[in-house]
Amino acid sequence: MLLINGKVLIHNGEGLNFVKADIRINSSTIKELGEKLTPLPDEECIDLNGDYVLPGMVNSHYHSYTNILKGTSFGEPLEMWSLDTVALGRILGEREMALSVSLGICDMLRSGVTACLDHIPHLATSHIAAKTYKNTGFKSAIAPMLHNVSDREILYEINEIYPVNGKHNKFPSVKDYVDYYIDFINRFHDPKGNVKVILGINSPQRANDELMKAASELACRFNLSIHCHLLETRWQRLSADNDISPLFKLDKFGLLKEQTSLAHCIWMNEDELDLIAERKAAVVSNPTSNAFLGSGIFPLKQYIKRNIKIALGSDGVNCGTSNNMMDILRFLLLLQRTQEMDYTQWISIEKGLQMITKNGFDVLGFDKPFGEIKPNHSADLAIIDKNSFLDILDDSFLNQMVFNASISAKHVLIDGRFVMKDGKISVIDEEGLRREISAIKPYLGKNMRKALNIANEEKKIYKSVYESLLISPSNIQ
Ligand SMILES: [Zn+2]
Known part of the structure; x- marks a missing residue:
């Protein structure tokens, strides 16, 4: 297939720019880029008429189950919000999960996103997402x-209220986790294809040593x-300072390395930042979620200074x-400008x-590279209508795309x-999706309300501790 007359x-x-070029795609791969490529005999030729072509974007931290929970939180700090989202997640069965995953895919495709890292808490329905x-x-x-x-067992001062290893602990056994992972890998792990499996520790402090050891063995x-x-x-930082740093715990089990990515990483100390750099792990910032939950601001400068790789995620859309x-x-980018008076340090659009x-x-x-428009990369492309931009200065489009336009894709290709x-x-029936959601609305709405009411009871305890921590003396700001 040949895509002609695009601005790619x-x-x-001179760096990253939109350049007039044709793109030759063979099967799932970009084969050739250049001006005025000659179509091969029988090659399908599609005229992009001057539309703009970007590499498909990547959402590097995301929870698919939350798409159907959009708007269910009005905004409380993470620890209280978690009680809601855990309770809401419990009421989602296979059908609701399937709808939620599809809703997310539609959302992402419309904004030119072609890949995600889906951190899934519900193992029983994870096969639905994979399929x-x-x-x-x-x-x-x-x-x-x-x-x-x-x-309850590890959060500073909450752990004084609830009994350790209380009967509320309903987690699977370590053996069950290992069996689940082996089965899931056998069924779905295909790094050459479009679905692969990543070892998804919730957070190191939420896994005991036995589970961390099993995780390390699975990863190897x-x-x-x-x-x-x-x-x-901040509450997690306070808890870590009264126990072990979750980052050092991860490292102790050999799980902090180049293939490791760490979501959020806001409340870090110097030793932890240095260790991430030393191990060459990546961090994934989720700035909108962090702002909504009042978690804090990602210390971007600290990561840039240490040359640590940074990716971005949306987190759950109920954040x-x-x-x-x-x-x-x-x-x-805007947030950084409010934090950095030295404008020469502002991050470039390219970065x-x-x-x-x-x-x-x-x-x-994945095995085959994507994220750049280059020969031998996957043909994962988002094409934006040229009318989305004001065509006056021809070097203004990148700037417009990032700061002035609300991007929505006209066409999206994945693997060509x-x-x-x-x-x-074309891969999801959006109208059918809306109809199905309408059909389950009455019982889902009722169950959501019930779940939120149940979470409210426990939330009262969390709130009182949270408020006491706000006024308690601490060297953590
Ligand atoms: Zn998350």
Whole structure:
């Protein structure tokens, strides 16, 4: 297939720019780029009429089950919000999970996102997500969550209220986790294809040593990348300072390495930052989610200073965010400007775009590269209508795309196949999706309300401790 007359985002001698070029795609791969390529006999030729072509973007930290929970949180700090999302997650069965995964894929395709890292807490329905990704062609690195210690047992001062190893602990056994992982890997792990498995520790403090050891063995045995939440909130920092640093715990079990990506990483100390750099792990910032939950601001400067790879994620969409990675990048860039008086240190658009393209590929770690428009890369492309931009200065488009336009894709290709054409998604029946959601609305709404009411009871205890920590003396700001 030959895509002609596009303006393609590529590196030329002067950096990243939109350049007039044709793209030859053979099967799933970009084969050739150049001006006025000659069509081969029988080659399908598609005229892009001057539309703009970007590499498909990557959402490097995401929870698919939350798409159907959009708007269920009005905004409370993470520890309280977690009680809601855990309770809401419990009421979602196979059908609701399938709808939620599909909703997320549609959202992402519409904003030009073609790959995600899906950190999944619900193992019993994780196969639904895997099958949906497989069927739609959407690229997903699935990280089923490993955890067997609840926040009640480890959060500073909450752990004084609840009995240790109380009867509320309903986690699977370590053997069950290992069996599950082996089965899931055998069924779905295909790094050459569009679905792969990542070892998804929830957060190191939420897994006991036995589970961490088993996780480490699984990662070695199947050569898995590793992903986890890390030090997202001040309360987690306080808890870590009264116990072991979750990062050092991860390292102790050999799980902090180049194939490791760490989501959030807001409340870090110097030793931890240095260790991430030393191990060459990547961090995934989720700035909109962190702002919504009041978790804090990602210390971008500290990571840039140490040359640590940064990717971006949306986190769950019930954290006041969307799955539009360009919007999330914009938020990060604007936020940095409010924090950095030295404007020469502001992140360039090129560096920012790398966080939602190539660095995302590095975090997900598929065999065939994507995230750049280059020969021998997967043909994962988002095509934006030329009318989205004001065509006055020809070097203003990147700037407009990141800061002025709300990006929505006209066409999207994954592995050389159109999954969205002229605004119509071909791999998911969007109308059918809306109909199905309407059909389950009455019982789902009732169950959601019930779940939120149940969570409210426990939330009262968390709130009182949280408020006491706000006024308690601490050297943590
Ligand atoms: Zn998360």
